[in-house]
Amino acid sequence: MAEPKKYISQQELAKHNKAGDLWISIQGKIYNVTDWTKSHPGGQLPLMNLAGQDASDAFLAFHPGTAWKHLDRFFTGQHLQDYTVSEVSKDYRRLVAEFSKLGLFEKKGHGVLISFVVMAVLFAMSLYGILCSDSTWVHLLSAGMLGFMWIQSGWLGHDSGHYQIMATRRLNRVAQLLAGNCLAGISIGWWKWNHNAHHIACNSLDFDPDLQHIPFFAVSSKLFSSMTSHFYDRKLSFDPAARFLVSYQHLTFYPVMCLARINLFAQSFALLLSKRRVPNRVQEIVGLIVFWIWYPLLVSCLPNFGERLMFVVVSFAVTGIQHVQFCLNHFSSSVYAGPPSGHDWFEKQANGTLDISSPSWMDWFHGGLQFQVEHHLFPRLPRCQLRKVSPFVQELCKKHNLPYNCASFWMANVFTYNTLRAVALQARDVSNPVPKNLVWEALNTHG
Numbered sequence: 001m002a003e004p005k006k007y008i009s010q011q012e013l014a015k016h017n018k019a020g021d022l023w024i025s026i027q028g029k030i031y032n033v034t035d036w037t038k039s040h041p042g043g044q045l046p047l048m049n050l051a052g053q054d055a056s057d058a059f060l061a062f063h064p065g066t067a068w069k070h071l072d073r074f075f076t077g078q079h080l081q082d083y084t085v086s087e088v089s090k091d092y093r094r095l096v097a098e099f100s101k102l103g104l105f106e107k108k109g110h111g112v113l114i115s116f117v118v119m120a121v122l123f124a125m126s127l128y129g130i131l132c133s134d135s136t137w138v139h140l141l142s143a144g145m146l147g148f149m150w151i152q153s154g155w156l157g158h159d160s161g162h163y164q165i166m167a168t169r170r171l172n173r174v175a176q177l178l179a180g181n182c183l184a185g186i187s188i189g190w191w192k193w194n195h196n197a198h199h200i201a202c203n204s205l206d207f208d209p210d211l212q213h214i215p216f217f218a219v220s221s222k223l224f225s226s227m228t229s230h231f232y233d234r235k236l237s238f239d240p241a242a243r244f245l246v247s248y249q250h251l252t253f254y255p256v257m258c259l260a261r262i263n264l265f266a267q268s269f270a271l272l273l274s275k276r277r278v279p280n281r282v283q284e285i286v287g288l289i290v291f292w293i294w295y296p297l298l299v300s301c302l303p304n305f306g307e308r309l310m311f312v313v314v315s316f317a318v319t320g321i322q323h324v325q326f327c328l329n330h331f332s333s334s335v336y337a338g339p340p341s342g343h344d345w346f347e348k349q350a351n352g353t354l355d356i357s358s359p360s361w362m363d364w365f366h367g368g369l370q371f372q373v374e375h376h377l378f379p380r381l382p383r384c385q386l387r388k389v390s391p392f393v394q395e396l397c398k399k400h401n402l403p404y405n406c407a408s409f410w411m412a413n414v415f416t417y418n419t420l421r422a423v424a425l426q427a428r429d430v431s432n433p434v435p436k437n438l439v440w441e442a443l444n445t446h447g
Contacts, residue, residue, distance in 0.1 A: 005078075005079050006077055006078045006079065007078065007079050007080070007081040008030060008078050008079075008080065008081060009081045009082075010053075010080065010081070010082070013025060013030065013052055013053065013080060014052040014053065015052065016032075016051060016052050017051040017052030017053075018051075019048065020034060021034060022034045022037065022047055022048065022051040022052075023051060023052065023076070024047070024050055024051055024052075024053065024054070024055045024342075025053065025054040025055065025056070025080045025083070025342075026054070026055060026056050026059050026071065027056050027083075028079050028080050028083035029071075029075060029078075029079055029080075030075070030076045030077075030078040030079060030080060031071060031074040031075055031076065032074055032076050033047050033051075033074050036074060038277070042062065042192075042196045043192070043193055043196055043197075045193070045196060045197045045200070045231070046058070046062075046196055046197070046200045049197070049200050049201055049207060049230075049339055049340055050200065050340065050342050053341060053342045053343065054080065054083070054342045054343055055342040056085075056089070056093075056342065057089055057092060057093070057342065057345035057346065058200065058342055058345055060092075060093060060096050061096075061345070061377065061378065061379055061380070062199075062379060062380065063380075064105065064380065065100065086343070086344075087400065088344075088346045088347065088396075088400045088402070089343075089345070089346065091396050091399070091400070092345070092346045092377070092396070095378075095389075095392055095393075095396065096378070099378065099381065099385075099389065104381060104382075104385045104388070104389070105163070105378075105380050105381060105382070105385075107382065107384075107385065108163075108165060108382040108384065109382065109384035111382075111383055111384050112156065112159075112165045112166070112175075115152050115155065115156050116156070118149075118152055118364075119149050119152050119153055119156075119179075119183070122145045122146070122148055122149040122152070123145075123146070123149050123183075125142070125145050126142040126143070126145045126146040126149065127142075127298070128142075129141060129142030129145070130142050130298060130301050130302065130311075131301060134303070136307060136310075139302060139307055139310075139311060140310060140311070140314050142311070143310070143311040143312075143314035143315040143318070144314055144315070144318050146315045146318075147314065147315045147316070147317070147318025147319045147321075148318060149183070150183070150184050150261075150315070150318075150319045150322075151318070151319055151321065151322045151367075152364075152367075153179040153180070153183045153184045154179075154184065154186075154319075154322050154367070155367030155368065155383075156175065156179040157176060157179045157180040157184070157186070157188055157191060158191075158195070158367065158369075159368070159382070159383055160172055160175050160176045160179065160188075161176065161188065161191060161192045161195060162379045162380060163379075163380045163381075163382060165382075173280075176188040177283060177284075177287045178287075180287070181283075181284060181286075181287025181288050181290070181291065182287045182290040182291055183291065184291065185264075185265055185268070185288060185291035185292065185295065186264045186265070186268050187267075187268035187269075187271060187272055187284050187287075187288060188284070188287075189271065189272070189278050189279060189280065189281075189284045190264075190267055190268045190271040190272070193271065194209050194210075194231075194267070197209055197231050198210045199376065199379055200340055201339070201340040202330070202340070202348055202349055202352040202353065202376060203330055203333055203334060203335045203336065203348075203351070203352030203353075204335070204336055204337065204338060204339065204340055205219075205220055205222055205223060205227065205335055205336065205337045206227045206228060206229060206230055206236075206337055206338065207230050207231060207338075207339055207340060208231070209229070209231040209232065210326070210330060211330065211331075211335065212229050212231065212232065212236055214236040214237065214238060214242050214246075215237075215238075215239070215241055215242030215245050215246070216245055216246075216249065216252070216256055217246065217249050217253070217256075217420065218238075218242075218246045218249070218423050218427070219331050219332075219335060219419055219420070219423060220335050220423065221423055221426045221427075222335075222337055223236060223238060224238045224243075224426075224427065225238070226238045226239075227337065230339070243427050246423065246424060246427040247424050247427045247428045248424060249420045249423070249424050250417055250420040250421035250424050253327075253416070253417070253420055254320075254324070257320040257323045257324050257327070258313075258316060258317040258320040259316055259317075259320070260320060260323040261316045261319055261320070261323070262316070268288060269288070272284050272285050272288070299311055299312060322367075324413075325356075325366065325367075325369060326369075327416060328354065328356065328409075328412040328413065328415075328416055329353055329354050329355075329356070329369060329372040329412075330352060330353060330354070330372075331415075331416045331419055331420070332354060332412070332415035332416050332418070332419040333351065333352050333353055333354050333405060334351040334352055335352070336348075346377065346396075346402070347402060349373065349376040349377050350373055350377075350397055350402045350403060350404065350405075351402070351403060352376075353372040353373045353376050353405065354372060354373075354405040354406070354407060354412060354415070355370060355371055355372050355373050355374075355390075355404070355405060355406040355407075356369075356370035356372070356406070356407065356408070356409050356412055357370070357406050357407065357408050357409075358370050358408075358409060360387060363383075363387070367383065368383030368384075368386055371386035371387060371390055373393060373397075373404060373405070373406075374386045374389055374390055374393050377393060
């Protein structure tokens with residue numbers, strides 16, 4: 001005779017949400033994942049952020065079917081009392097199952113091969129322009145081509161972190177190190193750590209690192225309270241210097257994006273040289289060393305300091321297009337404060353993201369992130385499948401009266417500018433109060 005099931009309440013589950021005591025619920029079964037934090041491929045942050053609650057939809061989003069067999073060793077023998085599934089989640093899970101049956105998660109197309117070929121051609125042309133021409137304009141054009149190569153390497157690094165773009169895990173790792181560390185100078189380990197946190201806590205002001213850009217940018221006046229970042233584990237101080245910079249952020253946004261690559265270099269080294277556990281630390285560091293050998297050596301081949309400086313600025317500025325693209329998808333979307341929740345996974349992802357409408361022949365430019373809503377809901381889905389599943393996501397959003405945010409590339413820039421400007425005006429008002437009138441109130445109320 002089978003033993004009766006053991007149940008715990010949601011309130012009891014919620015108590016197990018601290019380091020050294022992490023429990024989650026997946027489809028009503030309770031799992032103790034405390035020890036798994038040391039070996040979890042996605043790092044410990046996703047487990048920390050979703051501990052003490054149901055994480056079914058997040059688990060489905062990030063894990064293939066083969067991951068289910070690993071859950072049994074963490075099962076506590078208990079079930080969640082009064083476990084229910086919302087209608088939105090039911091439909092979302094049906095979509096995941098349907099896409100799996102169709103093999104969409106495995107059909108990656110030929111995009112990876114094409115991307116590597118394009119990157120190789122751009123790199124070769126850049127080398128040729130520097131080494132075989134004395135023209136300043138050719139040198140600047142070479143810098144631009146190098147910047148576009150970095151953009152394509154960024155898309156490949158992004159994809160390889162979400163799903164296996166190569167035939168084997170080992171080759172996938174090689175592709176990550178090549179596209180990220182060696183060619184772009186950005187640690188793929190840092191990117192995965194940062195990006196996983198972003199996906200789990202999409203547009204949470206204190207949990208999503210992609211919104212934590214104080215002192216340069218703030219997307220909400222809630223950041224004026226100097227809240228604590230649960231990603232960086234430090235206070236996001238809104239001091240007088242930050243207040244001044246934020247007051248003009250709508251004007252400095254694009255210039256800063258032209259040099260945003262410097263921050264990624266710094267973040268990469270900060271993680272790899274920290275005491276934090278970093279998988280394959282030596283590989284990561286060696287990859288960065290390769291970059292910091294070939295790139296300065298290439299720049300040194302230019303005839304004088306002025307051209308070298310212009311080459312660096314142009315190559316960084318072109319890559320700034322990609323940094324702008326990353327911001328467009330989230331800066332003007334709905335934000336919230338507090339930890340992510342598992343029970344409204346679909347709703348949070350839909351509310352916090354913005355699609356960019358574009359023709360299929362421009363997919364190379366956006367790297368798949370023009371379908372940001374689809375990507376956040378199905379992060380394991382290869383880039384070439386996102387356009388195909390978009391109508392299903394739109395239909396589900398419409399069915400449940402949820403927003404499906406989509407705008408042209410131009411309007412997405414306008415929305416982002418308006419968001420930054422509205423917060424900038426609020427920052428100015430805090431630092432130097434001025435008499436308010438009805439027009440001022442209307443602008444600051446509706447953005």
